[in-house]
Amino acid sequence: GSVGIGFAIPVNLVADVIGQLRDSGQVTRAWLGVRIQKVGPDIAESFGLEKPRGALVVQVTPGSPAENSGLLTGDIILAFDGKPIKRMKQLPRLVAATAPGSQANLQVWRNGKTLAIVTELKPMADNQPLAAAKDAPAARLGLTLSPLDQAARQRLGADRDGVLIREVAPRSAAARKGLQAGDIILQVGRELVHSPTDVIEQVQLAKERDHRSALLLIERNGLERFVAVRLS
Numbered sequence: 001g002s003v004g005i006g007f008a009i010p011v012n013l014v015a016d017v018i019g020q021l022r023d024s025g026q027v028t029r030a031w032l033g034v035r036i037q038k039v040g041p042d043i044a045e046s047f048g049l050e051k052p053r054g055a056l057v058v059q060v061t062p063g064s065p066a067e068n069s070g071l072l073t074g075d076i077i078l079a080f081d082g083k084p085i086k087r088m089k090q091l092p093r094l095v096a097a098t099a100p101g102s103q104a105n106l107q108v109w110r111n112g113k114t115l116a117i118v119t120e121l122k123p124m125a126d127n128q129p130l131a132a133a134k135d136a137p138a139a140r141l142g143l144t145l146s147p148l149d150q151a152a153r154q155r156l157g158a159d160r161d162g163v164l165i166r167e168v169a170p171r172s173a174a175a176r177k178g179l180q181a182g183d184i185i186l187q188v189g190r191e192l193v194h195s196p197t198d199v200i201e202q203v204q205l206a207k208e209r210d211h212r213s214a215l216l217l218i219e220r221n222g223l224e225r226f227v228a229v230r231l232s
Contacts, residue, residue: 033064
């Protein structure tokens with residue numbers, strides 16, 4: 001019997017797969033080499049976008065087409081080959097539908113300006129993501145910070161500079177939205193941070209600029225994500 005669950009695959013995707021299998025006996029996908037996340041209202045405001053759209057780059061794979069073309073962590077990909085990215089999940093599909101070895105034109109939002117970037121996509125290996133997605137919640141400050149000393153680096157397996165979150169205040173927005181003790185702050189806005197003082201200075205700067213949120217790049221268990229921290 002049926003439990004009322006069905007699955008549908010777009011016909012253009014089926015046609016592409018069948019065509020590749022018929023011609024070469026295998027399916028090859030293009031690879032961009034970025035980890036992305038959704039652009040919510042807080043993230044859009046922090047980056048100066050008039051509305052949420054695009055795919056926010058939270059990590060660029062070394063040696064990838066993205067790195068070779070100059071894409072940076074913190075860039076927001078607004079369009080791929082002339083096709084607007086209204087929702088994050090559109091980007092992996094567009095990358096997958098592009099022939100490996102071909103060039104793609106990206107429209108990118110960086111530092112309040114729109115840039116045009118051309119990248120040459122490579123074939124995707126079995127262990128490479130098209131564009132891995134990770135949603136990030138919004139949060140506001142309610143954190144106790146400490147330097148990322150050698151003992152903390154060894155315990156957490158961290159191999160780069162950052163600032164350790166020691167405590168998250170109970171019932172704070174940070175706690176409700178998922179920030180945890182042990183998370184590492186790598187960046188505030190577009191500035192790398194090496195000490196709690198760096199974090200405080202960048203947050204204060206965001207306040208002075210009348211930003212409603214400060215944008216934190218967080219690492220947890222080797223994965224990075226942006227969190228828009230609401231300033232109260």
